[in-house]
Structures are given as C-alpha cells and as structure tokens.
Amino acid sequence: MSLAKKLRVEGRIANYDREFEGAIEIDTATGLIEYVGPIEGRSDLPTDGCIIFPGFGDLHIHAREDVSGSQCYKEDFVTNSNAAIHGGVVHVADMPNNPVAPIDDEKYAAKELLTQKSAVHVTLYAGIGPQTQPLKRHVPYKAFMGPSVGDLFFRSQEQLETAIANYRGRNVSFHCEDPEILEANKNAPTHEQRRPASAEITATEFALYLIEKYELIGKLCHYSTGDGLKKISAAKARGLRVTCEATPHHLFFDDSMLTEQNRLWLQMNPPLRGPKDRIALIAALKNGLVDYIATDHAPHTIEEKLKGISGVPLLDTYGSFATWLMTEHNFTARDIARVCAYNPGLFVREFLPAGLGKGFGLIEPGYAGSLTILDLNTPYAVTRESVRTKCAWSPFEGYTFPGSVRYTVLNGNVHQAS
Amino acid sequence: MQKLKHIISTTQLLNRKLQEHLFVSAAQMERDDAQRTLSRPLSGRILATIFYEPSTRTRLSFEAAMQKLGGGVLTAENARDSSSAAKGESIADAIRVISGYADVIALRHYEEGAAKAAAKISPVPLINAGDGIGEHPTQALADIYTIEKELGGRDGLRVALVGDLLYGRTIHSLLPLLCLYPGVQIDLVSPAQLRLPAKYIQHLERQGVHFRESDKLGASIKSADVIYITRVQKERFASPQEYEAIKDVYVIDSKIADKLKKHAIIMHALPRVNEIAPEVDSNSRAAYFRQAKNALYIRMALLNYLLA
Structure with missing residues (x-):
C-alpha cells in the first residue's frame, strides 16, 4: 500500500450527465473524492485511451455465502469480490435465496458479518417468503414470485399479495415469473418453452399492481421481454416508483443463438428470449426505460451446469461488457455512467453505512473514491483461466470484448484488473 | 447552532448542518408515511394556520403535515375577510390571542414583512407561509x-x-x-x-x-x-x-x-x-x-x- 495520502487520477471522466477532461483527487484516509478539477499533467495512474467512470455497481448478484457455508463451493464473498474487481465493479447487492435466508433482523445481521471479508461493498437484500415480516432495519427486499433456485417463492398471486401487504412502502425487487404459468408449461420440451415470455408479462402486470397498491419502491429484476417493457413504460409515466434491470446475457444472447453445444451453459431464469426482445431491451436500456445493468451473477460449478442447473456467472465481464455496448450499440460514455454507476448508486444510497460519504455513482467531491477505468483500446479475450469467480467458467469464453477494465479503484486503493 | 424559534426567512436556513438534519428527517418521514408507521410525536399539540391571503395548497400541506404527526389544527382560511381583521383588529392582537390556543402558527399574509413583525410578538413558534412579495x-x-x-x-x-x-x-x-x-x-x-x-x-x-x-x-x-x-x-x-x-x-x-x-x-x-x-x-x-x-x-x- 502506498503511503501517499492522496490518489490523483487524470484523464477523460464520464459522469451520467457530463464528459470532460479532468483530475480527481481521492483522500486515501477517508476513501472519499476530495477534489475534481482541471488536468495538470500529474496523474498517479496512466489513463491513455481510457475513460474514467464512477465505480460500477451491480445490483443483482448471488455470492452464495451464508452462515451455513453450504454453497461456498460455488462462490463466497472473497472470490465474489475478486470477480467484481476484475469486472470493474465496486459495489454489489446480494440476493437472499440462501439455504439460511436473511429474512429477519437476526439472520440479516449474521449474513452482514460475513460480507466484511469482501473488498467491494455489499448491500444485502432481505428475503420475502410466505411467512416473513419486514425487518426493523431499513433494507431492500427481494420477492421471488415463482420457483427458481432456493426456497423463497410463492405458489400463486394470492399468496404473494398476502405477503406483500405486510411490506407497504418498502423497497421491493421482484423476480417476475408467474408460478402458475410455469407450472402449466413444465412439461414443454425446452427450458425456454417451460418458462415462456407470458410468465414474465403476467408477473409484470401483477408486480406493477402490487407496487401501486402498496406504495412500494419497486424494481423488476433481470427483465427479458419486449412486450413487458411497454407495461413498465406506461407505469413509469403514471408516476409509479419502479425501476428495471437488464442482464448482460439477455442483452448479448438470444434464443436464435442457442445450439446443442451451448444450450446447457446458457440456461438461466428467466431464459433467453427472441431476437426482437433482445433488440427492444437494448433500446430500452439506451433510452432510459431500463435503469440498470445488473448481472444476476449466479455461479454454479461446471458439473452442475452439465446437469442443467440455471444461472450464469457474469461479474468478471461486467466492465468489458460495457465496452461492447459502446462499440456495438453506440452507447455513449454518459449512457454507461448512467446504467452502470449513477442509477445503481441511487438505488443503494439510502442503505449505505456511514463512511461512504454521499455514496456511489458520481465523480464529485464527497462521493466514494471508487472508480472504474475502462481501456477502450485493449480487448479482453475471455478464457476460463482469466476469470476469478470460484466456479471458474464464463458464458463469454472464447469471445473477445472490444475493451477491458484497466483499473478498479476502491476507496482510493488501486486494483489492477488484469 | 442555536435552535431556531421561528422560521421567517430563508437566510435562517443557510446552515448546511441544519438543512441536512431536516432533509434526513423529511426522508425518514416519507419512508414511515409510505410504510404507515409514522409515530405521533406532536400528539396533543396544535397548529394554527392563519391565512390573510388565500392559498389552499400551502394551507392544506401544513395542516396535513401537522395531522400526520398526530397534532391538531385550527384554521382561518380567509382571515382578511372573515376574521376580526375585517373588523379592524391588528395582526398583533390576533397573534397574541391565537398563540394562547395554538403551539405553533403558520402565517400567510399579503404584506411583505408581516411574518417578521408577527414573530416579534409571538410567544409560540411562527412559520412564515408566505408574506406578500417577500419570502416563502x-x-x-x-x-x-x-x-x-x-x-x-x-x-x-x-x-x-x-x-x-x-x-x-x-x-x-x-x-x-x-x-x-x-x-x-x-x-x-x-x-x-x-x-x-x-x-x-x-x-x-x-x-x-x-x-x-x-x-x-x-x-x-x-x-x-x-x-x-x-x-x-x-x-x-x-x-x-x-x-x-x-x-x-x-x-x-x-x-x-x-x-x-x-x-x-x-x-x-x-x-x-x-x-x-x-x-x-x-x-x-x-x-x-x-x-x-x-x-x-x-x-x-x-x-x-x-x-x-
């Protein structure tokens, strides 16, 4: 560790609303950005060909670790943090579908203790199940509508509404797949047909109804269907407090790309949709209807994947995926700053502990001194050996992203990403 | 800083610490309101809204705020025409009397400086809810x-x-x-x-x-x-x-x-x-x-x- 009290980084800086040449000074004692000003030609880090972003935030990951430790063979908070840093992610929000699920204050606090090992800040969701009650603490919640991985799910809309009625005014994220439609299609031949688009669209309508009726601050997770997006757009226009995530896999892959070789590797919930859905999702991410890139990082071992378990690990490739959006889909640096940094920062702000200043998502004095520095000229060829997630594989293996993460800065501490 | 007694002018609110305190408190109230878990810290206290100039919205907003905190409300909507002001009573007398009934007063007046003058004689906290072309x-x-x-x-x-x-x-x-x-x-x-x-x-x-x-x-x-x-x-x-x-x-x-x-x-x-x-x-x-x-x-x- 350097003894210097300040880290100074100069270069091209992108906030969600402004892109400029400038200098950032981070006080390494407080870990906060102290100063943003003009370039003076004395940067502690080389940033040629790079864009300096506020540190990226991934609002949807499964780090797998809980007090039982029974899933730690897939991932834990340390390996998860390594994968995040590799992908340029400075804070994450971890889902509650653990064997010992954080559904009350005590279990939540116990899981929170485990996150201290993580170098990147971890916000924990608390789980909502048929029998749960809100915590005394102010935390974000997650409701799984239908069966996925774990036990926190509902069998019908009625059962879900009964539970949600206790969570009036809370911040609730929804996994939108209607359990009855999944049940009706469970014998269809492919994974994609067993979990059809109609399951997500019906569940979206119901989630929006619950958000409105119970004054929730709602978030729809890993959104995948073009037709559902129209409903979200209408709800936003009506003034509902609802935001929406999209994953790299739903933006990058669609069902037309499935082959017998990759089918098992690209199995996740919700599944890949058609090319039209994918194009609609990219457009919605660009125009602001979709608010966040959140990975749904879901590590499973290679053996498990070959058995047909759903979920893909994506933290390692978060930052390089952003460069793909810039090169392939003309996202501006400001667009990236919005969906990868600013909006995720807004989401977690009210849940952050003291000491992180104004929080994440902006390069401004008073905000956390965490940066993601993307190198737009150095491609990243994804290999199994290069990823740091414990499950040690990536759905992007063999693909070469146009750019890469050069540095991830965590509260003034520099981590070389590659 | 010393706690404010009256809220008359924005110049009293320039302190960032005070602002932050109020903003955190407001955010907490919003959360509790949505969750329907507001406590009633002002139970038994009374707000008088004295409006010498009509402003339904500001008045209702003050009254809703008081009631959500468990307090009660006395309201004079068209004080200029309907109260003793119409009989020629001075605002000073009105404040002296009303402050005997209420724990806090929100005053809207058509003259700039009215709130400041009223605060000088008010024994209870007085909030300027708009004074003519002055402040709000x-x-x-x-x-x-x-x-x-x-x-x-x-x-x-x-x-x-x-x-x-x-x-x-x-x-x-x-x-x-x-x-x-x-x-x-x-x-x-x-x-x-x-x-x-x-x-x-x-x-x-x-x-x-x-x-x-x-x-x-x-x-x-x-x-x-x-x-x-x-x-x-x-x-x-x-x-x-x-x-x-x-x-x-x-x-x-x-x-x-x-x-x-x-x-x-x-x-x-x-x-x-x-x-x-x-x-x-x-x-x-x-x-x-x-x-x-x-x-x-x-x-x-x-x-x-x-x-x-």
Missing part, C-alpha cells in the same frame, strides 16, 4: 430538498429561473439557498418588466455567483439541470391588460421538455396556469408533483424540529 421559506427549503433528491446536490448545477422573477416570492426565497452550491450557474429568464429586483441581483454579485439574464428561454434549454418556472401572478398586476400582455410568454410543452437534458428536472411551485402544458406531466423530467409532495415532508420535518 418552507417552499424554498422543499425546493432545495427536491433538487438534492433528484440530482444529488451537485456542484456546478445549472439552474434556470423562468417567468415572473419580480414578484415570484418562491424564487426570492430560493436564491440564497442556491448560492450555497459551489459553482452553481443561474439563468434568469424573464420579460423585461418582471426582472429580478436589484437587491437580489446584488446578492448574486456579492456571492460571486455566475449568472446571466435573458428574456428568452432558448439558450437555457440545452444547458439547464433545473428549469424552475413560475406562474405570472394575476393578483400582482394593476390592470388585466398588463397581465394579459405577458402571461403566456414562457410555455413549456413536450417539444421543449424533450429537448432538455435527460436528467434535467422541471419545477414549479404550483398552481400553474399555462406555463407547463399538461402533456408534460408524464415526462420523467416533470418534477413538480414530486416537489409538492416533498413540501409536505419538509413541513413535517420543520414542525417536528420546532416542537418536538
């Missing part, structure tokens, strides 16, 4: 709270104040708070006859705030983070002809709204007449209804601060 500090605080909430309280904000800057009391109250932001840039957009009064211009100059004046909105549309538009107030004009001539000089419609920066916000203290087309309401930049809701929570935070 709770509105200004709610406006800053809205800007912080929506834009994160940034350095280098570009704020366009549009419309009636001469009589627009919300603007006058907001300016000193805006000046606290490092690097803030202010566009003053108004017809020549409704320019910002010289004393506020001088204040901006003294504070070294970067500002420009214009009678055209055009230049501000692409650069502004905040567009704050005011109603040209009919009641401030001597003749209807004068009012008619300039009432609709600035109108924000969808075409203009869509040209604003993606994250810019449109603010308005409401009520609006034609300044913002209804079609803009569904634009994500339209912050004015959220702004009105924020005012409720700010007033709750203030009442709680003054009384709890």
